[in-house]
Amino acid sequence: MIRSLPRSRTYNLSFNLFILAYFVFLFAPLVVTCVLAFNNSNFPALPWQGFTLDWFFSNGPKRVGLFHDAQTLRAIFTSFKTAVLMAFFSVVVGTCASFLFEKENFRFKGVLYFLMLAPLVIPGVILGISLLLAANTAGAFFDRTFGFDLDVFRPSFWLVVVGQFSFISTFVTLVVSARLRKFDTSLEEAALNLGATPLQVIWFVTLKYLRPAIFGAGAVAFLMSFENFNTTLFLIGSEPTLPINLYMQVRDGSTPIINAVSLMLIVGTSLLALVNLYFTRRGE
Template sequence: MIRSVPRPAWSKRLYFAYLAAFFVYVSLPLLVTAVFSFNDAPFPSLPWRGFTLDWFFADGSAGRTGLFHDDSLLSSLATSGHIAFWVTLVSVTLGCLNAILFERRQFPGKEFLYILMLMPLVIPGVILGVSILVFFSGTANALSDTWGIEWDSLRPGLPLVIMGQVAFITTLCTLVIAARLRKFDRQLEEAAMNLGATPLVAWFTVTLPWLLPAILGAAAMAFLMSFENFNTTVMLTGSDAPLTVTLFNRLREGSTPVLNAVALLLMAGSGLLVGLTLRKPNKQTR
């Protein structure tokens, strides 16, 4: 809504009613999930039977095992964090390199390569996961059958999950960092080099600080996307299942309030990470 354009009162009321309905639609399922993580009942549903913290802290002695005593969930949580860390590191690094390639260099086939980079965004996650699984598993089998080389990193497991997620998260990191780099005034780099800095020093002292907000934003986005990814991950996971796959397997057996507790913990962690990312930048990073 453009504030400078006069609008009738009914239009404003309709607009704010739409905003209210939208945020209720988005937040109500999250709120219900959070509330039922404290319900003193074996199932996350009505009726409300009282407030309890058992689904977080119960040690199993009373027939309930809370989140912080559930070794399977804690292990899968650590696995997801491990995957997300490496996916973020690799994706942001490749995103910086890709941004420089597409924004600073001219070479034959640049447009085709750019379109090729965007393809993982339009391919369904399940198809991407199956394609990666078939390719790398076939490569591992060929190496084993032809030369007797056993390359377990190409079979389902954490390395393949990381490679699969990097395949599409790198594209998003590239777009975020390239958008920031496009606004950079290259005369600042030239001024630094005129004062005696090498191109590498100019990059780290002038360009990189300018890109830092975009890099941090891309890192937060990459971490969250990796942590919550299911469609691609479920096709590539091995014996060490990440949290999303573990939750899916638990839901097939029947939902419990422990899963609500996991969801509440993830919402709090995601909100904290997003809040740190969106905090007001200082003058040096603008």
């Protein structure tokens, strides 16, 4: 509808109800999950049994809170370590790849760009299985040929890093490339004319312009790695990440500690989003 035209009360009422229903649909499950983290019940579900902080701080024989659950804390640390490495590698490689595709012309550029996009459209389950089979095949080849038994080819932390990198780096490349495409190259030419070296131009001019996109892509890469389940499920070794750990808890029967973990993740994600928004606006 054209905004300048008058709108009926029925339209306004329908519009407001739609907005309300939309946000209730989005946030009601999250609110319920957060509330149940303080429920004085041994089950992660309603009805409400009273307020308690046991699922965060308890260390008793009957209840173990989040901050005393060694298995969950190890899983959080593993996910955090994976996500930090993934964000760093993806930002470095993705930024370099964006320069390659936006500033260079070479044969088969379109083919290479298409191959780069392929991991984004492949289902995570298929990608995880393919990477696992490829790693097992490569590991068997090195073992038979050279007598090397390399841990990176077995389900392990590093195989998870490699598997997630195969598609998260592509996302970073697309985000940085979108901003680099809008860059005014005359700024680089002006800096070169004033005596700057090509490396100084990239560092002080181009990368400074790309900083909001780099920070944003890095934050999203961190979150994508932290919450990834489909691909990680097939590549994980003896160090499960948090999504895998939560899956095993739900499968085997969990306590409201899973709600406590969810609350902490919601708070952490919100803080990361605010930090990313701050740096993005500061860089514009």
